[in-house]
Amino acid sequence: xxxxxxxxxxxxxxxxxxxxxxxxxxxxxxxxxxxxxxxxxxxxxxxxxxxxxxxxxxxxxxxxxxxxxxxxxxxxxxxxxxxxxxxxxxxxxxxxxxxxxxxxxxxxxxxxxxxxxxxxxxxxxxxxxxxxxxxxxxxxxxxxxxxxxxxxxxxxxxxxxxxxxxxxxxxxxxxxxxxxxxxxxxxxxxxxxxxxxxxxxxxxxxxxxxxxxxxxxxxxxxxxxxxxxxxxxxxxxxxxxxxxxxxxxxxxxxxxxxxxxxxxxxxxxxxxxxxxxxxxxxxxxxxxxxxxxxxxxxxxxxxxxxxxxxxxxxxxxxxxxxxxxxxxxxxxxxxxxxxxx
Numbered sequence: 001x002x003x004x005x006x007x008x009x010x011x012x013x014x015x016x017x018x019x020x021x022x023x024x025x026x027x028x029x030x031x032x033x034x035x036x037x038x039x040x041x042x043x044x045x046x047x048x049x050x051x052x053x054x055x056x057x058x059x060x061x062x063x064x065x066x067x068x069x070x071x072x073x074x075x076x077x078x079x080x081x082x083x084x085x086x087x088x089x090x091x092x093x094x095x096x097x098x099x100x101x102x103x104x105x106x107x108x109x110x111x112x113x114x115x116x117x118x119x120x121x122x123x124x125x126x127x128x129x130x131x132x133x134x135x136x137x138x139x140x141x142x143x144x145x146x147x148x149x150x151x152x153x154x155x156x157x158x159x160x161x162x163x164x165x166x167x168x169x170x171x172x173x174x175x176x177x178x179x180x181x182x183x184x185x186x187x188x189x190x191x192x193x194x195x196x197x198x199x200x201x202x203x204x205x206x207x208x209x210x211x212x213x214x215x216x217x218x219x220x221x222x223x224x225x226x227x228x229x230x231x232x233x234x235x236x237x238x239x240x241x242x243x244x245x246x247x248x249x250x251x252x253x254x255x256x257x258x259x260x261x262x263x264x265x266x267x268x269x270x271x272x273x274x275x276x277x278x279x280x281x282x283x284x285x286x287x288x289x290x291x292x293x294x295x296x297x298x299x300x301x302x303x304x305x306x307x308x309x310x311x312x313x314x315x316x317x318x319x320x321x322x323x324x325x326x327x328x329x330x331x332x333x334x335x336x337x338x339x340x341x
Contacts, residue, residue: 008177015169026319033086067148152213191336204260216250217310268295
């Protein structure tokens with residue numbers, strides 16, 4: 001696709017906003033703030049309570065929620081304002097992302113600066129943005145019925161969609177700013193390896209979302225890599241049927257995430273090592289080196305998160321590391337064009 005720097009700057013800016021949105025979402029989740037706003041008002045909800053009466057009304061609505069009744073009974077108004085802030089900021093930032101994506105898109109479209117080949121992908125990202133907003137509320141609703149926590153399946157879907165939107169924006173930004181090298185037949189196997197790595201990293205992150213949603217990171221926080229006396233938890237098959245343990249048993253979900261992380265890290269080591277035999281261009285060599293360094297950092301952040309009993313800063317950085325890995329893998333995929341690209 002023809003390079004167009006204004007389009008690239010716009011898409012990278014939106015991708016950065018999505019990156020920050022994911023971090024705000026992580027803090028919102030870790031501070032248990034996500035259920036503080038029990039209504040969905042896409043337009044008027046952008047404005048927080050501005051006076052004592054409005055705060056009293058918002059607090060009264062929260063007091064009727066399962067989280068207040070079962071977890072935060074007796075919470076003060078000041079305490080409520082603290083958790084309200086993070087959920088409000090999360091939703092506000094989502095609205096801002098919608099504005100900074102749609103307004104320039106309309107501008108570039110009207111001025112006929114968007115190549116024909118890019119129109120459908122850009123509209124597709126816009127549709128994903130609307131879907132993400134709906135998915136966010138669908139997730140929150142699951143924690144407002146009878147349990148003081150959202151469905152970890154819906155949380156995983158919400159986070160996975162954020163990752164897809166981020167990677168799509170980043171990929172499109174690259175397409176407008178970096179001239180793609182011609183397809184090289186000898187690099188085709190390497191492209192396949194990167195795809196496998198991206199898929200494995202994605203599955204690992206999906207289970208990481210399960211861990212976050214179930215708060216499964218709060219079990220087995222000592223003696224890493226052991227889980228008790230073994231490398232696996234003793235209660236790994238406590239639930240019935242047996243396969244449901246890997247999705248809903250707290251200890252088993254954390255164990256699966258650990259196993260997937262080891263597999264993903266091993267795959268990254270293999271791909272980085274294998275890339276040396278392909279005599280890659282300098283840009284690819286740097287990306288593979290960066291991938292290897294970031295994978296090591298991410299493993300360290302994961303272990304730190306567990307060992308610190310899910311410290312908010314460590315856990316948030318761990319999520320940032322996941323997004324950074326996805327960005328590097330996306331850049332590799334873009335820079336190793338397939339046949340006919």
